[in-house]
Amino acid sequence: MLMKDVEWLGDSLENLKTFPRQVCGPVGYALQAVQNGEKPLNAKPLKGKGVSGVFEIVQRHDTNTFRAVYIAKLKNAVYVLHCFQKKSKTGKQTQPKDMDLIKQRLKEARERDKEIEGEKQ
Incomplete structure (x- = not known):
């Protein structure tokens, strides 16, 4: 299985860079595991309506x-x-403003994924 690319939506990468160094490392390793098709130990399904398949x-x-x-x-x-x-x-519970942003970006991710698929053909 090929390693998937990571696409950072909105200001997610900039926000991650503001986290303490002791947080960025483990998050980076966890995302690398996800790229390889694994589920990291510190990842769990995000709870809420309309966020099926989303993890945190x-x-x-x-x-x-x-x-x-x-x-x-x-x-x-x-x-x-x-x-x-x-x-x-x-x-x-995740704050409503964060959930709204996650749902908006989930929609963007689905659209972007379709665009990438179209570009491949």
Whole structure:
């Protein structure tokens, strides 16, 4: 199996670069595993309506939690939809503004994947 490319949507790469060094390394290794068709230990399905097939890499550092949200099941690439620091102090739910952005970028990822497929033909 060929290693899939990574496509960074929106400001996801810029956001990842603002994470502490101790977070970026594990997230990078996890994404590399995803590129090779593996499911990293620190990845879990994103819960919520309309995000089927979307996973999040969860990395804790000090008292903070950082997330990189991606979809790998599309044909042509691993699409990183959003990278953010979880701010909610109560519960595990992802904030509505983050979920809205993830859903918008998921739609973009699906469209981009179709474009790439069309370019190959």
